Amino acid sequence: MQMKKVWSVYFSPCGSVKQIACYIAGRAAEKLGLETATLDYTLPAARERSYSFGEGDIVVWGSPVYAGRLPNKLLPFVQNNFKGNGALAVPVAVFGNRSFDDALAELRNELENNGFRAVAGAGIAARHVFSEKLAAGRPDEADMVKIEEFSAKIADKIKKGEGLGGGLYVRGANPPKEYYTPRGLDGRPAVFLKAKPATDKDKCVRCGLCAASCPMGSISGDDPSEVGGVCIKCHACIHKCPRKAKHFDDEAFLSHKAMLELSFQRRAEPEFFI
Ligand SMILES: Cc1cc2nc3c(=O)[nH]c(=O)nc-3n(C[C@H](O)[C@H](O)[C@H](O)COP(=O)(O)O)c2cc1C
Numbered sequence: 001m002q003m004k005k006v007w008s009v010y011f012s013p014c015g016s017v018k019q020i021a022c023y024i025a026g027r028a029a030e031k032l033g034l035e036t037a038t039l040d041y042t043l044p045a046a047r048e049r050s051y052s053f054g055e056g057d058i059v060v061w062g063s064p065v066y067a068g069r070l071p072n073k074l075l076p077f078v079q080n081n082f083k084g085n086g087a088l089a090v091p092v093a094v095f096g097n098r099s100f101d102d103a104l105a106e107l108r109n110e111l112e113n114n115g116f117r118a119v120a121g122a123g124i125a126a127r128h129v130f131s132e133k134l135a136a137g138r139p140d141e142a143d144m145v146k147i148e149e150f151s152a153k154i155a156d157k158i159k160k161g162e163g164l165g166g167g168l169y170v171r172g173a174n175p176p177k178e179y180y181t182p183r184g185l186d187g188r189p190a191v192f193l194k195a196k197p198a199t200d201k202d203k204c205v206r207c208g209l210c211a212a213s214c215p216m217g218s219i220s221g222d223d224p225s226e227v228g229g230v231c232i233k234c235h236a237c238i239h240k241c242p243r244k245a246k247h248f249d250d251e252a253f254l255s256h257k258a259m260l261e262l263s264f265q266r267r268a269e270p271e272f273f274i
C-alpha cells in the first residue's frame with residue numbers, strides 16, 4: 001500500500017500533547033517523504049463532525065492522560081466520530097510525571113475498535129499542567145533524542161512494510177482498570193469533581209482568551225468569571241490568561257496538587273513500543 005500522508009490528531013488544552021504529536025508526525029513524514037496534516041479536536045467546534053481516514057494515512061494520535069486513562073468527557077467523541085478504514089495509527093499518551101497507567105492501552109484499543117491498525121505507541125512525560133514543580137521543561141533534550149529515534153523507527157517499520165497488521169503490545173492493563181483516585185496530603189481521596197477556576201476580577205481585562213480556549217465551552221464570553229458548564233480541570237484557561245487572573249482555590253484540589261508535588265518528583269522516563 002502506498003502511504004500518502006502523516007497526520008497528527010490530538011486533544012491538547014495546554015499544548016504539550018500538540019507539541020509531541022506534531023513532532024513525531026513531522027519527523028516520520030520527513031523520513032518517509034510524505035506530507036503532513038493536523039486534526040486538533042481540543043475545541044468544541046472540531047467535535048461537531050465525524051472524520052474518516054484510509055489505508056494511505058498514518059495517524060499519530062496524541063492524548064493527555066487524565067486520572068490514568070483517556071479524558072473521560074472526550075471518550076464518546078473518540079469512540080463514535082472516527083473511522084480508521086485500515087489507516088496505520090501511533091497512539092501517544094502524554095502524562096505529567098506520575099504515570100500513564102492504562103491510558104496508552106485504552107487509546108490503542110479505541111483506535112483499533114475504530115478500524116485503525118496500531119503499529120507503534122508511546123507514553124511520554126511532559127510538564128504537569130497542575131504544577132510548575134512537576135516535570136517542568138519536559139520533554140527536554142534527553143527526551144527529544146528518544147522521541148527522534150522513535151520517529152525514525154516508525155518510518156523504518158513502515159518502509160519495510162512488516163508488522164503493520166495492528167494489535168501492537170503496549171504497557172497497561174487490558175481492559176483498562178478503574179480511573180486513578182486522586183488523593184490529598186492526608187492520603188485520603190481528594191474529591192474535586194465540581195471544582196471550577198476562580199477569577200481575580202481586579203486582574204481580568206475581559207480579553208476573552210480563556211473563554212475561547214476552554215475545551216468544554218464552559219466559560220461565559222460576557223463574564224469570564226462565570227463557568228456555567230462542566231470543568232475538566234484541564235487548566236487551559238489558567239495557562240492562556242495573559243494576566244494570571246485565573247486559579248483553582250478548591251482545598252481538595254490544592255491538597256492533591258501538593259501531594260503530587262511531594263510524591264512525584266522522580267523523573268518518569270518515556271516508554272516506546274514498536
Ligand atoms: C484532570 C487531569 C488529570 C491528570 N491526570 C494525570 C495522571 O493520572 N497521571 C499523570 O502523570 N498526569 C496527569 N495529568 C497531567 C497531564 O497528563 C499532562 O500535564 C499533559 O501534558 C497535559 O497535556 P496538554 O499540555 O496537552 O494539555 C492530568 C492532568 C489533568 C488536567
Ligand code: SF4
Nearest residue numbers: 204205207208210241
Ligand atoms: S484570559 Fe484572563 S484576562 Fe482574559 S478574560 Fe480570561 S480571565 Fe480575563
Ligand code: SF4
Nearest residue numbers: 214231232234235237
Ligand atoms: S474552565 Fe475548566 S475546562 Fe474550561 S478551560 Fe478552565 S480548567 Fe479547562
